[in-house]
Amino acid sequence: MSLIEINHVTFQYPGATVPSLSDVSLNIEKGDFIAIMGGNGSGKTTLCKLLNGLIPHYYVGDIEGEVIVDKMKTLESKVTDLSGSVGYVYQDFENQLVRAKVIEDASYSPLNFGYPDYLERGKKALEKVGLKGKDDEYIWELSGGQKHLLALAGAISLEPGILIVDEPVAQLDPQHAKALYDVLKWLNEKEQTTIIVIEHHTEFISEYCKNVVLMADSKLIWKKSVREGLTRINELRERQIYPPQITQAAYALTEKEDRTLPINLSEATEYFKSFNLTECFQPYLTPVPNHTGEKIVDIQQVDFSYKMISRQKKKILKDVSLTIHKGDRIALVGNNGAGKSTLMRLMTGIEKPEFGDVLLKNINTKGVAPESFADMVTYIYQNPEEMFIEDSIQADIEYFLKARKVKDYSETVEKIIDLFQLREIKDRDGRLLSGGQQRRASLAIGVAMQPSLILLDEPTANLDIGTRKHIAQFIQSLKNEAEAVIIATHDMQLVSEWANRIIVMKDGQIIHDGDRASVFSNKALLNSAGLTPPQIMELSQLLGTKLAYSIEEFVAYAQESKEEVTFDGYYKEAARVY
Template sequence: ALSLQPDVLILDEPIAQLDPAHADRIYGVLRELNERYGKTIIVIEHHTEYIADFCKHVMLLKEGRVQWMLPTGEALQRVEELQSCNIFPPQVTLAAWRMRQAGSLTVPRLPATISEGREVFVPRADPAPAPRSAAPAQGETVASFQDVSVAYRSVKGEPHKVFDGLSLAIHKGDKVALIGSNGAGKSTFMKLLVGLMKPSTGTVCLHGRSLRDVRPEALSREVSMVYQNPEDMFIKDSIEKDIAYAMEARGVPDAAGRTDRLLERFRLSGLRDRDGRLLSGGQMRRASLAIGVALDPGILLLDEPTANLDIATRKEIMRTLEDLKEITETVVIATHDMQLVCEWAQRIIVLCGGKVVADGTRDEIFGDRALIERVGIRPPEIFAMGQALDPAALCYTIDDFLRCFEGRKPV
């Protein structure tokens, strides 16, 4: 993009599939290109916390028309207008807006960053105790990795090790978030579990059976993987045919009836004849989930289910994920979306350096500052805001934050 030294760079969702550390690096480079080299940077972005920190102006588009172009600080004050367009301001801004709506905050300007929030929020004198996350009851082991190593050679012929003696177990009923930086091995973990990859050494087991000599298609009724790019799930010319395909190939009784029920459950009945590749982002995700559960697997693996989605579509997918508990017993999600992790997961596994470096509840993971810094995890902005005001605060949502903090009273 820079080889011809353009004066203007336009980037479409530049950090959509990146972990927080790499996202910060990208915006650091963009800042340098702008401030040091005078480049004009235009980003198409729905991560408003990055907009607040990086952008000088914001342009709002709606139905193909420019609604306005304003300085960033002024643009992010328009909370209701932004929300009506399915754009959600930074969590710090939303928390202050809710306080102002409740009459407990009188500042003329809402904060847009954590540094601005320090001047607005203070701890409550009588904070309501936030619910703490408890480890779920441990069910039977349904999948296990025993001293698993995976290595390959790069295009330059250099050896690269993804896993180095990885050992862990997944239990029936688990709602697991698998987190770690890009290249930590999250997708490799899933491919090993569905049989698409084999370990260099060690053993991967499903219900106590080694998968070393098992073909992937033999596992399709036990474990299913929904790919990061939903387009990769579509092979037919309609989502109805895509959902029915695996069932028909394996002689599932009443495949047509089950297809109808899945279309209805995932709110796809009106789209049954549409090519999945031509649907909106949220519709694609719902259709790929319907394909993933078509054979009623006991374990469902989801690779970055909220990547590339705007906030409204992400919320839609969150609702769909909640519905999965009625369909499949065990769900593992690989993600960089820390809001998803905090709101959905009961167990968090952190991968780094080819090993599991942490495995616990959200309190155990996000409450460990040394771990957060070492692995490069970026908690939700509202969590970081709470920690900046009170290191003992564990606020995963805006509701949590409002229980612990209030607006600074005018002097």
């Protein structure tokens, strides 16, 4: 018997017109490390909530079929019984943190199960995830990455045989994302924990997972080994799922879809050696920030702190100076806790600096109410549902214009609805839309305010790759809708393709201000800030070739090198014969 058996399960939420799962069957063996792929709304999360009994005991609905987990039939078992076997880290992991201090939260589950050694279990779990020594810290003092690891510690404190993690890297910087996956790998290999991840990032799947499941339209399409699954290029693309960049590049150059294609960096380095790519020395390039154009924001030697519960101050920003000019498209990058979101909130006037000054179009934010800058700055939150206050998208887009008594606003609203392709869903409540639809709607609401400056906090987080690409296209259009745009993001592909200026932060300070060449050519900077370039860039660096910012650039360069080798070889052979 498999550790997990799902037999012909169909499930439909109350009020839904179609099932979220349709005749799904799946077996998972003990010790597997399996990824579940699929677009937003394909049924991935619903499938996983079957395994710990949340469906149908908490999320009710019409259900058919059978689910057996660790020899327990979930329809007949209590969630408390199943939780001893199945740990779960949710996509909104911060909602799992229920106690004030780190050790209290990590040991909360074993305490509630009545284990006398609950504190030891909590400490052991903290050590496993790399949070040893953080016992007495308050959870709000942790960075986003540390909070994610704490949620993981709480899930493994009961030592479950099965661990489910919904989108492990969605809100994490590359450094913390790798750290979390390394913990999952250790649990899988050293403790034989069966790991199930819902994942959009195929680069992580190829590096860490053993098997992969593809879902689409509420159905399970197939379960295959990672190599076989990720080399089915055309089938994945048809479903808006993208294999690792190196796999796509190899396919584009050979047009052969088979299991010999590389799926990770070590394989790709060997694979592309035969292409004889020309070596190209690329020294670190000195940044040359653009100082032309009208000043939109002028930040002068700013410090910012907040008071902890101990009444001590925690410094978030240290002596930050920055000028934003008209025409800037800025990517604000750095690891979790670097100070990116705080810096953007200072630009809205919501937060005031402890020391120094923030000027928005020459108006000092000190002593001025934040609403005074509403015409000037729009802040689009990381969680887009926070932008919705009315019962329809159109009403939300109109809200600011109506409140400001803008004349003839209807024409502007219609233009924005078309610009962001919201015509079909304009009458729907934004809180009930899919993740990609919510992102589009939140961008539309921000643009409707007609600001000089648009600030976006992680606009592509929690989205499948196809939807991320779609949203990135809309972000490109923002340069025509505002004088300057700033995006705080961990999405390095978006950074490399969109930004004309990249600001790197670490520990509350700006450590670099330049363009993509100056950032991605500087390995010491990337390591210091915990940044990982897109995979195709990493490959070109490992091969010592010209730095490629996209798959298309790498493929074009590889084809050009091959033609040069062939051409040169032809004349050498001709000379020898002659």
